[in-house]
Amino acid sequence: MSEEKEIQAVEVENTETVEVTEEVTETAAETVEVAAAAEENVEVQQLKPQRKGQRRRKIETVEPVESEWKEQVVQIRRVTKVVKGGKKLSFRAIVIVGNKKGQVGMGVAKAAEVIVAIQKAVADGRKNLISVPIFKTTIPHMITGRSGAGSVVLKPASQGTGVIAGGAVRAVLELSGIENILSKSLGSKSPLNAANATLNALKSLRTFKEVANQRGISMKQLLGSK
Numbered sequence: 001m002s003e004e005k006e007i008q009a010v011e012v013e014n015t016e017t018v019e020v021t022e023e024v025t026e027t028a029a030e031t032v033e034v035a036a037a038a039e040e041n042v043e044v045q046q047l048k049p050q051r052k053g054q055r056r057r058k059i060e061t062v063e064p065v066e067s068e069w070k071e072q073v074v075q076i077r078r079v080t081k082v083v084k085g086g087k088k089l090s091f092r093a094i095v096i097v098g099n100k101k102g103q104v105g106m107g108v109a110k111a112a113e114v115i116v117a118i119q120k121a122v123a124d125g126r127k128n129l130i131s132v133p134i135f136k137t138t139i140p141h142m143i144t145g146r147s148g149a150g151s152v153v154l155k156p157a158s159q160g161t162g163v164i165a166g167g168a169v170r171a172v173l174e175l176s177g178i179e180n181i182l183s184k185s186l187g188s189k190s191p192l193n194a195a196n197a198t199l200n201a202l203k204s205l206r207t208f209k210e211v212a213n214q215r216g217i218s219m220k221q222l223l224g225s226k
Contacts, residue, residue, distance in 0.1 A: 068099045070175055071122050074168045075191045076114055093117035094192055096168070097125035098175025104202070105129040106172070106195050130199060133207045137179040140208060145201025150188035152197040157182050168195040176202060 074094040081088045090110045095118060098104035107125030111117035133140060138156040145152050152169055157180040163173050165183040168191040173181055185194050212222045 068101070069126070070098060070100065071125070072096045072171045072175060073118060074171055074195060076117070079110065091117045093121040094168070094195065095121035095125050096171045096175050096195065097122055097129070098172075098177070100175060100177040102132045102134055102177050103129050104132060104172055104176035104199070106199060108192070130203050132176045132178070132202045133205050134177055135207070138181055139178065139202075139205055141205070143201045143204055145197040145199070145204065147196035147200055148188060148190075148193045150190060150193035150197050151186045152194060152201055153184045153186065154198070154201050155182040156180075167191060169198045171195070172198040172202070 072095065074096055075092075076094075077092045079090055079092050081090065090112055091114050092108065092110045093114070095107050096104065097107060105125040105128045107121035107123065107128065109117050109120030109124050111120055135156070137159065139154060140156065142153070142155045145154070154173075157164070159180060161180040161182070163170055163178065163181055163183075165173055165181070165185075167185070169183050169185055172195055173183065183198075185197075188194070208219060208222060212219050215222070
């Protein structure tokens with residue numbers, strides 16, 4: 001009898017040891033899970049901003065595309081218009097628009113504010129573009145343009161001369177892409193008349209090929225080459 005009791009006591013102890021081992025194993029697994037969860041929480045907390053209500057946003061900087069069209073304000077003048085209730089004040093802007101590649105135009109607009117007048121003049125200038133025939137950074141031949149009481153004489157110049165002009169005439173020639181030219185403004189000194197006269201002269205220019213076709217001869221005969 002005593003031997004059977006001892007055997008039963010040993011079995012009970014073994015069973016309790018197995019149960020304790022399983023409990024220890026489960027406790028260790030839970031500890032590992034808790035530690036992993038704690039590490040995840042730490043990583044999440046590190047990713048979060050320190051202050052509440054602030055979010056980290058990825059700011060993308062987009063560089064503005066530079067337009068090929070250039071604008072130059074020639075004149076801004078305050079004008080008045082007499083109406084029934086008195087005088088109405090406004091601003092008139094004259095703007096030259098060009099791409100320095102043979103295209104240029106002039107815009108004139110009026111508005112109650114200067115900025116609005118300039119914007120309207122730029123839009124008007126882009127609607128009235130003309131093509132300028134450029135021959136080796138200058139014009140093909142001498143030309144005279146007229147507008148009202150003003151006139152402008154344009155002469156071709158050799159390389160290195162530069163743009164010999166001033167005021168509105170210079171603005172038109174530079175934005176058209178001409179680099180070497182001689183000019184003389186005669187008559188009216190109004191910037192509007194000077195710019196219109198310059199545009200009239202540039203519009204009247206003809207290339208050597210057009211003149212040769214009109215005369216019915218070749219380019220060699222026109223230029224006098226052998």
